Amino acid sequence: MAYYRQQGSIPKTRHTLFRADSGDIYYEELMGEEGFSSDSSLLYHRGIPSAIVGARVWDLPDQTLTPNAPLLPRHLKLHDLFTDEQAAETDAVTGRRLILGNGDVRIGYARVGRTSPLYRNATGDECVYVESGAAVVETVFGSLPVAQGDYVIIPRATNHRWVIQDGDTARLYFVEANSHIGPARQYLSTHGQLLEHAPFCERDLRGPEGPLLVDEQDVEIYIKHRGSGPNGLAGTIHTVPEHPFDVVGWDGCLYPYVFNINDYMPITGKVHQPPPVHQVFEGNNFVICNFVPRKVDYHPLSVPVPYYHSNVDSDEIMFYVDGDYEARKGSGIGKGSVSIHPGGHAHGPQPGSIEGSLGAEYFDELAVMVDTFRPLDLGEAALASDDGKYASSWTGGRWING
Incomplete structure (x- = not known):
């Protein structure tokens, strides 16, 4: 520093x-x-x-x-390790x-x-x-x-x-x-x-x-x-x-x-702000962001949860620390979870999350995110803690092969 x-x-x-x-x-x-x-x-x-x-x-x-x-979004339960x-x-x-x-x-x-x-x-x-x-x-x-x-x-x-x-x-x-x-x-x-x-x-x-x-x-x-x-x-x-x-x-x-x-002062806006406003640290070919409790968007037609997004250059790794992460409700994700959203897969809120967030003025959520500019492979702890079903969470569990 x-x-x-x-x-x-x-x-x-x-x-x-x-x-x-x-x-x-x-x-x-x-x-x-x-x-x-x-x-x-x-x-x-x-x-x-x-x-x-x-x-x-x-x-x-x-x-x-x-x-x-095969390329999949995944949910890891670190507290089980x-x-x-x-x-x-x-x-x-x-x-x-x-x-x-x-x-x-x-x-x-x-x-x-x-x-x-x-x-x-x-x-x-x-x-x-x-x-x-x-x-x-x-x-x-x-x-x-x-x-x-x-x-x-x-x-x-x-x-x-x-x-x-x-x-x-x-x-x-x-x-x-x-x-x-x-x-x-x-x-x-x-x-x-x-x-x-x-x-x-x-x-x-x-x-x-x-x-x-x-x-x-x-x-x-x-x-x-x-x-x-x-x-x-x-x-x-x-x-x-x-x-x-x-x-x-x-x-x-x-x-x-x-x-x-808790000393991080979140940047908020009239409509949903993109992930770079949450950045705190960086290294070569990766960034660290944090999502903290904050007031959310104040446009009369704002959608507080994230829009579906395809971060074409990055893998997005979210560690859910505390609070109730609005966009992931219904997915099984909770405190101590990690979600893996790999580059090449568009991701966003779970079904019903958009409707559930409308009119919200405040999100009580705490998470640490690492975005990498080269793909990430799975370590032994990921293989040991993968819930095996997160990829189907946007379709109500429907899965064709496997």
């Missing part, structure tokens, strides 16, 4: 010798994007950040993808399950009840939506307390872990990019400031609280990185001699941050 923050102790001039009161040298690390030609931060470590004393292979959770063939007993033994790194993916982005889900190992995603940024529960995301930049409704943006290669209190669980929806994730470009000035017409601003963003210093030796870090495995991914576990949470200070424009969906 391109605005400046500073935490902890840093020297007056960058790239100069910086010592502790004891005389020990602090080691400066430049963490930068796009070949050090974009956003960056300087971190000052007590130990050498390159040090490794061991390494072994990490067998990633199942990354297998299956084509959506984890029982209470499974959630108690699941963490946000080793326990996340793959729902959908392509060469640009992977979407996953987990219900977690225990603290994760230290983790670094070296393939791209992560946007994690907290569906329910609470956690503390401890990072090399500091701590981020998070709770229901928070988006957590974690830059590529940030060492972090998800800390869950004993007895608690959290539901997490993961959007993993093979690129960087940031606010929608149409809301940014030339220099990266959120503009006056944007539906959120810098005041709404929460940065890390720190420094966070931990004294431990021979610590393991789980790393997801590019490789020859499924989806071009591989895993490695590094053992480092000193805990990576050894940063006494940092400054710059690259760091993890949090934005809560």
Whole structure:
């Protein structure tokens, strides 16, 4: 996120010798994007950040993808993926399950009840939506307390872990990019400031609280990185001699941050507004939108639910978080559902939804949408949670073959 923050102790001039009161040298690390030609931060470590004393292979959770063939709209029931007993033994790194993916982005889900190992995603940024529960995301930049409704943006290669209190669980929806994730470009000035017409601003963003210093030796870090495995991914576990949470200070424009969906100011209009007005973040070849409780259209002949639409360049993935999504009534979709509307299939409101919405002044609905500009394949979690009948929901269940 391109605005400046500073935490902890840093020297007056960058790239100069910086010592502790004891005389020990602090080691400066430049963490930068796009070949050090974009956003960056300087971190000052007590130990050498390159040090490794061991390494072994990490067998990633199942990354297998299956084509959506024959091409179908689908309804996934994510709350069926984890029982209470499974959630108690699941963490946000080793326990996340793959729902959908392509060469640009992977979407996953987990219900977690225990603290994760230290983790670094070296393939791209992560946007994690907290569906329910609470956690503390401890990072090399500091701590981020998070709770229901928070988006957590974690830059590529940030060492972090998800800390869950004993007895608690959290539901997490993961959007993993093979690129960087940031606010929608149409809301940014030339220099990266959120503009006056944007539906959120810098005041709404929460940065890390720190420094966070931990004294431990021979610590393991789980790393997801590019490789020859499924989806071009591989895993490695590094053992480092000193805990990576050894940063006494940092400054710059690259760091993890949090934005809560309830702080999003929806853009409404006289007639139904198209999906781009709901955009919040974007990555390479995909966008993230959110649909929040809002007043709806005020033309005397307005139809508040969406018109039927064929998003010819995109797959549309909607995660239904809360409320009563007017356009999907009668389809079986509810809280914790995901709908897959693939490019090449026109979709829209269920039968009767148009009539039911007429005269409505307010929609109480909360959903997170990911639109991708390349087709998505199905992960193992999609295959395990597909209700098998959504495609026939516009015809009252009528289905000719199969």
